[in-house]
Each structure stands twice: as C-alpha cells, then as structure tokens.
Amino acid sequence: MSTKHHEYMARALRMANLAFDSDEVPVGCVYVHDGEIIAEGMNDTNRSLCGTRHAEFLGIEHILQTNPSSIFEETDLYVTVEPCVMCASALRQLKIRAVYFGCANDRFGGCGSVLRINSDEGVERPYPAYPGFYREEAIMLLRRFYLQENEKAPVPKTKKSRELKTDFMPLDLGRYVPRSEIEQLYGKDALAVLEAQTSTSKNDS
Amino acid sequence: MLFYSAPPFWFCTSVCNCFVSKILRKRPLRLGSSEHRIFILVGPFHQRGCTLDIASYYFTAARIAGTSGVMSPSVGTPHPEESSDAVALETYLHHKEPHNHHHRRRVSIAGLKTAGSAKAGTDGTDGGHSDRLFVQVKSKHERTELELIDVWATIIPAKIATTAVSQLKQKLPKDPNSLHHLRRLVKDDILPKDDSTILLSLLVCSVAAVPSEEDIKALLDPLRELVQIPIADERLFVPTVRRAPSFPAPTKEQSKQWSEGTWPIMWRGNPHLIITELPDNDEDSYKSNLEELLDLTERAHNDGEVPIASIITDPETGKVIASSIDSRNSSKNPLSHSVMSCIAKVAKLEYARRQEQAANLNPDQDPPTQAYLCHNLQVITTHEPCAMCCMAMVHSRISRLVYVKNLPRSGGIDRNSGPGYGIHYNKQLNWQFECWRWNGEEILLYDVDESTNA
Ligand SMILES: [Zn+2]
Ligand SMILES: [Zn+2]
Numbered sequence: 001m002s003t004k005h006h007e008y009m010a011r012a013l014r015m016a017n018l019a020f021d022s023d024e025v026p027v028g029c030v031y032v033h034d035g036e037i038i039a040e041g042m043n044d045t046n047r048s049l050c051g052t053r054h055a056e057f058l059g060i061e062h063i064l065q066t067n068p069s070s071i072f073e074e075t076d077l078y079v080t081v082e083p084c085v086m087c088a089s090a091l092r093q094l095k096i097r098a099v100y101f102g103c104a105n106d107r108f109g110g111c112g113s114v115l116r117i118n119s120d121e122g123v124e125r126p127y128p129a130y131p132g133f134y135r136e137e138a139i140m141l142l143r144r145f146y147l148q149e150n151e152k153a154p155v156p157k158t159k160k161s162r163e164l165k166t167d168f169m170p171l172d173l174g175r176y177v178p179r180s181e182i183e184q185l186y187g188k189d190a191l192a193v194l195e196a197q198t199s200t201s202k203n204d205s
Numbered sequence: 206m207l208f209y210s211a212p213p214f215w216f217c218t219s220v221c222n223c224f225v226s227k228i229l230r231k232r233p234l235r236l237g238s239s240e241h242r243i244f245i246l247v248g249p250f251h252q253r254g255c256t257l258d259i260a261s262y263y264f265t266a267a268r269i270a271g272t273s274g275v276m277s278p279s280v281g282t283p284h285p286e287e288s289s290d291a292v293a294l295e296t297y298l299h300h301k302e303p304h305n306h307h308h309r310r311r312v313s314i315a316g317l318k319t320a321g322s323a324k325a326g327t328d329g330t331d332g333g334h335s336d337r338l339f340v341q342v343k344s345k346h347e348r349t350e351l352e353l354i355d356v357w358a359t360i361i362p363a364k365i366a367t368t369a370v371s372q373l374k375q376k377l378p379k380d381p382n383s384l385h386h387l388r389r390l391v392k393d394d395i396l397p398k399d400d401s402t403i404l405l406s407l408l409v410c411s412v413a414a415v416p417s418e419e420d421i422k423a424l425l426d427p428l429r430e431l432v433q434i435p436i437a438d439e440r441l442f443v444p445t446v447r448r449a450p451s452f453p454a455p456t457k458e459q460s461k462q463w464s465e466g467t468w469p470i471m472w473r474g475n476p477h478l479i480i481t482e483l484p485d486n487d488e489d490s491y492k493s494n495l496e497e498l499l500d501l502t503e504r505a506h507n508d509g510e511v512p513i514a515s516i517i518t519d520p521e522t523g524k525v526i527a528s529s530i531d532s533r534n535s536s537k538n539p540l541s542h543s544v545m546s547c548i549a550k551v552a553k554l555e556y557a558r559r560q561e562q563a564a565n566l567n568p569d570q571d572p573p574t575q576a577y578l579c580h581n582l583q584v585i586t587t588h589e590p591c592a593m594c595c596m597a598m599v600h601s602r603i604s605r606l607v608y609v610k611n612l613p614r615s616g617g618i619d620r621n622s623g624p625g626y627g628i629h630y631n632k633q634l635n636w637q638f639e640c641w642r643w644n645g646e647e648i649l650l651y652d653v654d655e656s657t658n659a
Contacts, residue, residue, distance in 0.1 A: 049559075050552030051578045051600035052545060064538050085628065086596035089617070090540050093593065093658055107635060110596070114633045117592055120624045123615050123656045 005100050008032055008078040009133040013102075015042040015055065016080040016141055022047065026141040029055045029079035031063060033071060039063045055079060056087040060094065072096050080138040082131065085110035088117035092124050099129040102138030104171070112176040130185055131176045136168055174198065338488045339607065339641040342618055342629070351463050354382055354451045355412035357421050358468070360440045363403040365431040366390055372431075373409060376424055382411040383482055386453035388471045395440075402436055408468060409444065418444060483641055490523050491607050491641075494585045495648065497528070498609075502587055502651055505530035512651035513659050515543035515586035517551055517579060520605065526582060527551050531659075542659060544584060544594035548601050551579050578602050587650055588659035589616030589642075595628035599636045609643040610650060615658045 008030055015028025019042040031039040041059030045051055056079060063071060072094040077083075080102040083091060088110025091099060099111060099118065110117040111129035119126045147164055173182060174194050183191045361369050370389060391406040415421050421444040429442055449468035454460040460472045483491075494516060501514035508530075516528040529546035533539050555576050562573055579601035584590075586608045590598070595617035598606060606618070606629060616622030618629055618640055629640045653659070 045600075048552055049555050049578070050549055051602070052548055052597045057540075060540065061538070064536075069537065069539050084596060084600075085634070086593050086600060089591060089593035089596065089658075093539055093591070107633075108596070110592075114631070115592075115626060115628075122623060123658065 005078070005130075005133050008037070008076075009080070009100065009102060011037060011040070012078045012080050013134055013137055013141070015040050016138065019043045019055070020141060020145055026145050027055045027079065027081045029059055029077060031059050031075050031077055033075045038067075038071075038075070052086065054084065054087050056083055056090065060090065069094060076100065078133070080134070081105050081142070082109040082111050082113055082129070084108035085115050085117055088115070088129075092117060092122060092127060095124050096127050098127055100133050101129065101131050102133055103135045103142070104131055104176075128181070129176060130181075132171050132173065132186065135171060139168060140166075170197075172197075337482050338643065338645045339483045339491065340644040341483070342627075342640040342642050351454075352451045353448045353467060355446050356384070356387075356449045356468060357409040357412060357415065357444050358447045359407050359409060359425055359442055359444050360395060360404050360438075361407050361428065361442065362432060362436060363405050365428070366405055366407070368431055369407065369428050372428065373407075373424065377410050378414055380410050380414040382413055382451060384408065384411065384449075386470050387449055388469050391469055402438075404438070404441075408447075408449070411449075412446060487520075491585060494518065494525075494607075495609065495643070497525070498585065498587050499648070499650075501528060501530050506651050508535070510534050511653065511657060513543050513586070513588050513653060513657075515547045515584055517547045517582050517584055517603075520581070520583050526554065539658075540593065542591065542594050544586060544590050544659075545597055547584065548579060548597055551582065551601075580604070583607065586659070588612050588653060588657075589618050589622060591615050591658035592617035592623070592626055592628060594659070595626070596634075598638060599628060599634050602636055603638050605639045605641070607641045607643075609648055611642065612653075612655065612657065612659055614656050 011030045012028045015030065016026040017028070019028055020026035022042070024043040024046050027043045029041045030037045031041075039059040039062040041055035041057070041062070043055050044053040044058060047053075056077065059077075063075075072091075074097060076098045077091060077096055078100045082101045082103065082105035083099060084105060085108055101111070104113045106113050108114060112118075112131075118129045143164060147162065150162060170193075173186065173190060174197075177185070179191075179194075182194060387408055389408050391408070392403075393406045395404040395406065409415075409421065409425070415424070425442045425444060432441075447468050448466075450463045450470055453470055454463045457472050460470045464470050497516060498514050501516075502512040505514060506512040511531040511533060513531040514529065517526045518524060519526055527547045527550035529543045529550060531543045532541040532546065559575065579598075581602075581604050583605040584598060584603050584607070586606070588610050589608055589612045590606070591612075592615075608618075611619050611622055613619075613622050617626045619625070619642075620627055628634070629638050631637070
C-alpha cells in the first residue's frame with residue numbers, strides 16, 4: 001500500500017541516507033505543513049559533539065527561523081525512526097499535530113516503545129504517532145550503520161554481529177495505534193492480523 | 206470590624222515582596238506596613254476555626270522572613286493612617302508580577318538551614334524526613350547484598366522511650382552511617398524481671414560514630430535519671446554491640462530476611478525512594494552554585510525571560526563549565542530551556558577546543574584526551590526539568606542532577622510529577638544519573654507558572 005504518507009517518508013529516508021553518508025546514526029525527517037515540506041532534518045550528534053542534535057531538532061530550528069511556533073499545531077512530522085523521549089517531549093511542547101514514523105526505537109522511543117510521552121496525561125495536548133511507514137528500509141539503514149561501526153571497532157565483535165540480518169519481527173501496531181484508527185490508516189488486513197495476534201496471545205495466557 | 210494582625214513583624218531585607226505576595230495568593234489575606242513591620246490582616250475575628258490557620262500561616266511567614274518560632278496571632282484593628290499604603294498594596298496585589306527584587310540579592314543561601322528540622326514529626330514515607338539540605342530523589346545504585354555494620358544498643362523501659370530518644374539525639378555526634386532505615390526501638394523478647402514494666406531495645410548509634418564504650422556509657426548514664434521508680438534490672442542502660450544491615454533492602458521480602466538475627470529494618474518501600482545523604486562538601490559547593498543560579502534568574506526576570514536557570518559544573522574541580530538562563534521568550538523557541546542551552550554550550554566548547562588542538566597538533570605527542578559529551582559533569586538548576594531536558598541529560602551522560610523545586614505538572618524526575626516518569630532512573634534507557642533536590646528552607650525563586658516546562 002502506497003500513500004501520501006509513504007511519499008513524505010521517502011523524503012525522510014533520503015535525509016536518513018544523507019546522515020548515513022555523513023557517519024551519523026541514520027535518522028532523517030521532514031515536516032509537512034499544508035501538504036508541503038517546510039523543513040528537513042538529519043541526525044547531527046557526531047559532527048556537533050552534542051548528544052541532543054537529533055534530526056527532529058534541526059528541522060524545528062529551521063522552521064522557527066521564519067515561522068511562529070504556532071505553525072506546529074498544523075504541522076505533521078515524518079521521521080524514519082520513532083522519536084526518542086527527548087524529541088517526543090519537544091514535539092508535544094510544540095503541539096505538533098501528528099507524527100508518522102518508520103521503525104520503533106526500542107532503546108529510547110518516546111511514542112510507545114519505552115515511554116508514551118505523546119499520549120500520556122500532560123500539560124500540552126497529546127498527539128498521535130503512527131508507526132510502520134517504510135519500516136524495513138529504516139531498520140536496514142540502521143543495521144548497515146551499526147555493522148559498519150562494529151567493523152571500525154578496534155576489537156572485532158563476534159561473527160554474528162558482523163552479519164547483516166535481513167529478517168524482521170512483526171510490528172506490534174496495537175502498541176502504538178488505537179484500534180479504532182488502524183483500519184483507516186493501515187487497511188482491513190492490518191486490523192485482522194492484529195486481532196489474530198491478540199486472540200492467540202489471549203489463548204496462551 | 207476586628208482583624209487579626211501580626212505582632213511586630215520585621216520586614217527583613219531578605220524578604221522580597223513577590224514572596225509575600227505568593228503567600229497572600231494562597232489565602233485571602235491583606236498586607237499593611239508601617240516603618241519596620243508588616244501587618245498581615247487575616248480576616249474577621251469571629252470566623253470560626255481561624256486561629257489555627259493563622260498560626261500556621263505565621264509560622265510559614267516567619268520561616269520565610271528568617272525569624273524563628275511561631276508568631277501567635279493577636280487581635281488588632283487596621284491603622285487608618287496606613288490607608289494610602291493599603292491602597293497601593295491592594296493595587297500591587299492585583300498585579301501578578303509587580304516585583305521589585307532589589308532585596309532578594311541579600312539572601313544568603315549559606316545561612317539557610319534545612320527545612321527538615323522544622324518539619325520534625327513527619328514520617329519518612331514520602332522521603333521528606335531528613336535533616337540534610339538535599340534529598341535524593343532516587344538512586345541508580347542498586348545494592349542487593351546484605352552488608353552488616355556494628356551498632357550500639359541498650360535496653361530501656363518503654364515509659365521513657367520518647368524522652369530518651371530525643372535526649373540522645375541532641376547529644377550524639379553525626380553518624381557516618383545512615384541509620385534511617387533501621388527501627389529505633391525494638392520490642393525484643395526481653396522478659397522484664399519486674400512484670401510491671403515493658404522493656405524495649407534502643408538503637409543508639411553506629412559503633413563508628415562513637416567507638417569507645419566509655420563514651421557510650423557516659424551518654425547512656427544520664428538516661429537513668431528519667432526513670433522515676435527505680436527498676437531492679439542490671440541490663441538497663443548498659444551498651445551492647447549488635448549487628449545491623451547497613452542499607453535498606455530492595456524488596457519487602459528481603460527486608461524481612463535481612464532483619465532476621467540482625468537489628469530489624471523498617472520497611473518504607475523501595476529503598477531508592479529513601480533518602481541517602483550527600484557529603485557535607487557537596488552540600489556546601491551546591492549552596493554557592495545556588496547563589497549563582499539566583500543571580501541568573503534575576504537577570505532572566507529583568508530581561509523578560511522565564512526565570513529558570515541552569516549551570517553545568519565539573520564535580521572534580523567545582524568549576525562552572527556552562528551556565529544559561531531560559532531563553533524561550535527572546536528566541537521565540539519554546540524549547541530554549543536552560544538545561545538544553547547548557548548542554549549545547551558544553552558541546553560548543555569541546556568543539557572549539559578540538560579545532561584548536563587540530564591546528565596545533567604535534568605528531569610526536571600522544572593524542573590529547575577528548576571529552577565525551579557531558580560525561581562526568583553535573584547539572585544544577587532551579588526547577589525540575591521537563592521530560593525533554595531529562596532525556597537530553599541521559600543522551601549527554603550527565604552524572605548528577607541537583608535542583609531546587611519540583612514542577613508537579615511538567616517535571617520528568619519526581620515520581621509525583623506528571624505521569625511520574627523518573628527518567629533519570631529508567632532502567633530501560635541506556636544511562637542513569639543521580640538526582641538531588643533542595644530540602645532546605647524555602648529559597649526565594651521567582652514565580653513560574655505551574656504548567657511551565659522547565
Ligand atoms: Zn530524539
Ligand atoms: Zn526542559
């Protein structure tokens with residue numbers, strides 16, 4: 001299924017590739033306002049020596065150079081990897097309208113993986129965060145990056161860590177998206193898959 | 206109409222008006238002043254149940270003003286000649302931020318004591334029971350193996366227990382071991398020789414605090430005088446050495462196990478919520494850091510910024526590496542929080558340093574050491590940081606966070622703030638840092654709206 005969301009995510013992936021080529025953790029993003037990309041961002045932590053220079057922040061700063069912060073209320077973010085806790089909180093403080101992401105971020109994810117900064121009770125309004133747009137591409141880019149990092153390491157890692165994995169665990173949509181919204185965004189099949197998963201896990205327990 | 210008014214109440218120069226207004230906002234009070242005193246007009250004399258309220262109000266006010274003791278309320282009438290003042294004050298109170306903060310600079314943090322001592326009698330369940338200037342919000346150090354220390358104990362009659370404990374507390378030196386997790390009094394199975402008295406075991410202090418048995422005897426002997434009818438039991442008031450767990454157990458079950466055969470632990474929930482102590486040296490150095498923060502917030506306030514500030518220091522040298530105020534107003538970027546700016550400054554400094562090094566590289570020398578992000582540095586700030594800033598500290602490998610005030614709606618640290626993220630000790634994240642909150646007398650921070658993200 002290809003949608004306009006995939007179109008924007010393809011642009012975000014281009015930014016992630018750019019990050020990869022610059023020896024940065026390959027994460028890229030675009031901000032979309034009124035159907036138009038108003039900013040792009042890529043990770044910049046290694047070059048800047050600053051652990052907070054995530055793709056999301058570079059885009060935000062670009063937007064704020066020429067716009068009031070209220071523009072975010074009508075802006076969507078497309079980012080190849082789930083925003084980390086820091087970015088998830090930043091986006092909420094800006095009152096972003098919605099976030100679409102590629103793959104989950106099991107280590108730092110703030111939109112459902114580690115914390116649910118986007119939907120918890122909080123000062124600013126919550127925002128929805130939808131996973132799975134060009135998810136496999138985003139994962140492969142990360143895997144290639146970490147493989148390359150391992151090869152650079154002075155002490156070579158185990159053989160296993162030197163192989164590029166190409167299999168994917170199924171995405172647990174139910175963890176990120178309310179059931180009522182799944183069909184519209186991901187199709188009937190996705191909902192059926194999720195329901196099948198839930199019923200097996202119920203039988204297991 | 207009759208009003209309650211304060212007895213002469215010195216308006217000491219360290220009290221800033223905004224602070225008085227802060228109290229006033231909580232209660233329907235009015236303020237009047239003459240040359241050297243403030244009258245606080247509380248309400249009609251006949252209002253039922255008013256007296257206690259007023260007493261507690263004065264107590265807070267007195268503490269803020271640096272006056273000791275509770276000021277008892279008295280009956281008085283408003284002075285007619287102060288009416289012009291009163292009008293001015295009323296106008297003043299209706300404006301949210303009319304501040305003249307010239308007085309605030311005189312506040313010396315160095316002189317501030319702990320608020321814990323004033324709160325004596327509160328139980329420790331919420332972690333507020335400490336006579337230290339900083340309390341740990343939670344620790345990443347998870348100790349799971351039982352360690353034992355030697356403690357002095359003795360046997361006393363239950364009747365004098367409360368008096369004995371408070372008398373001892375005054376005389377005992379500071380204990381190098383924290384004993385907060387241990388029961389003070391234990392009803393061991395001590396059979397009294399005389400059935401009429403209940404006997405209790407009393408924990409005196411750690412042996413490390415008072416190594417000599419003679420000294421302990423000298424401390425315990427005066428307690429004998431508290432017993433009015435002599436009890437013929439030679440075990441009373443004699444010091445014995447017992448073994449006790451040196452820190453609280455991580456689980457309730459372990460707490461029970463550890464207490465078997467040793468001095469029993471008092472279960473107060475997860476030990477990472479329980480206060481441990483910051484060394485005196487650290488407390489002192491943070492006090493001077495806090496003074497600097499107050500200067501920064503004053504600048505922020507005068508510049509029309511949100512009065513929140515942070516500094517990053519190197520705990521090894523005490524050197525301030527970066528400092529910043531919140532700049533979301535002037536930058537028109539709601540994310541320009543002071544912690545974020547400090548972290549960015551540290552990165553810029555290191556970036557510049559490396560550029561300079563690269564320019565002057567001498568191939569014969571070893572490559573110079575390079576700093577990694579904010580590794581081993583600490584953040585000292587006025588308000589509990591928001592989730593964004595907390596995670597920024599995780600990404601930056603900050604080792605310790607010290608802050609003054611909780612922000613219950615937006616904070617990302619305290620378990621009672623927001624959804625209780627406790628980002629500094631989340632084991633799922635790849636980094637944890639220690640966190641300490643100011644526990645001393647209230648510091649005169651500028652008001653920050655409670656929904657602000659610090
Ligand atoms: Zn991020
Ligand atoms: Zn913040």
